Amino acid sequence: MTPAQWSRDWYDRAGVRGGPRRRLGDELAAGQLFFPPPLIPYGDHPLVRALPEPRRAEVFARHLFQYLGFTAQFETRVVNRATERIAGGRSGIDVSIPVRLDAYRIYCDEGYHSLYSLDVIDQISTASGISPTPYDFEPFLNRLDQVGEQALPGEPELAPLLQVVVFEMLITAILNDVPKDPRVLTVVRDIVADHARDEGWHHAFFARFFRELWAQQPTARRGRVARCLPGLIRSSLLPDLRPVRASLAAAGLAPAVVAEVVRDAYPQDRVNTGIRTAARHAVRLFEESGVLAVPGGRDAFETAELV
Numbered sequence: 001m002t003p004a005q006w007s008r009d010w011y012d013r014a015g016v017r018g019g020p021r022r023r024l025g026d027e028l029a030a031g032q033l034f035f036p037p038p039l040i041p042y043g044d045h046p047l048v049r050a051l052p053e054p055r056r057a058e059v060f061a062r063h064l065f066q067y068l069g070f071t072a073q074f075e076t077r078v079v080n081r082a083t084e085r086i087a088g089g090r091s092g093i094d095v096s097i098p099v100r101l102d103a104y105r106i107y108c109d110e111g112y113h114s115l116y117s118l119d120v121i122d123q124i125s126t127a128s129g130i131s132p133t134p135y136d137f138e139p140f141l142n143r144l145d146q147v148g149e150q151a152l153p154g155e156p157e158l159a160p161l162l163q164v165v166v167f168e169m170l171i172t173a174i175l176n177d178v179p180k181d182p183r184v185l186t187v188v189r190d191i192v193a194d195h196a197r198d199e200g201w202h203h204a205f206f207a208r209f210f211r212e213l214w215a216q217q218p219t220a221r222r223g224r225v226a227r228c229l230p231g232l233i234r235s236s237l238l239p240d241l242r243p244v245r246a247s248l249a250a251a252g253l254a255p256a257v258v259a260e261v262v263r264d265a266y267p268q269d270r271v272n273t274g275i276r277t278a279a280r281h282a283v284r285l286f287e288e289s290g291v292l293a294v295p296g297g298r299d300a301f302e303t304a305e306l307v
């Protein structure tokens with residue numbers, strides 16, 4: 001499908017245009033799961049399995065709430081922060097009107113993804129009586145922005161664009177695998193499938209946008225961009241463990257036990273493999289665009305274990 005076809009079809013095919021509001025049916029009583037167990041790194045830990053049943057189900061529910069709560073914040077505060085600049089013609093990259101129109105379409109999509117993420121948290125927490133643990137997005141956002149500021153000082157408009165390219169190119173097991181797990185609540189599988197459909201198109205848009213961005217960078221800045229991308233990828237993909245710790249503590253685990261579970265569930269090599277896998281399309285795009293060919297480019301990606 002060409003970009004022009006996508007832009008035309010968006011009015012019929014985008015979730016925000018034609019998709020139904022997804023509702024929680026009466027599946028909670030039937031014992032449907034909140035989230036696929038293989039996608040919860042600590043879900044199978046013996047100390048989590050040993051929790052009494054209601055506590056364990058609550059941990060799984062909070063994992064779902066955490067994922068959706070993060071998504072709700074991320075779409076509007078990170079993705080749309082940059083997308084709005086592209087759409088408004090203020091990104092520092094010269095783009096055509098059709099590209100700006102597509103950016104406004106994506107802006108609508110992402111706002112809608114935030115809306116239904118919070119809607120489903122609300123529906124499930126109301127029906128189940130399990131409340132989400134409060135989540136402060138600020139520390140994650142600050143860390144992300146600090147990496148950009150350090151890597152590209154004096155270019156405040158560039159790092160947010162690169163963050164979004166990295167994120168929108170990610171291959172997440174969640175988008176691919178949640179809809180396939182028949183044990184999971186239909187409302188959850190439905191919104192993740194809805195989201196994945198929109199993101200397939202975003203992925204193509206941001207790949208094209210990055211090629212344009214790269215083509216417009218002066219040679220001197222290309223080196224800096226190339227050397228900062230691996231750090232940006234890593235900092236973006238490092239798991240946020242604060243809410244995991246809070247959830248495990250809320251289930252009644254003592255601090256030392258929480259620390260043990262987190263240590264076992266997120267070993268460095270598994271975290272690195274996860275980052276490499278999720279970033280593989282982004283890295284391929286950067287490689288094809290010539291990012292790794294500038295001086296120091298390949299070294300930076302190799303040091304970060306991304307190639």
Ligand SMILES: [Fe+2]
Nearest residue numbers: 075110113199
């Ligand atoms: Fe999205």
Ligand SMILES: [Fe+2]
Nearest residue numbers: 110168199202
């Ligand atoms: Fe997106």
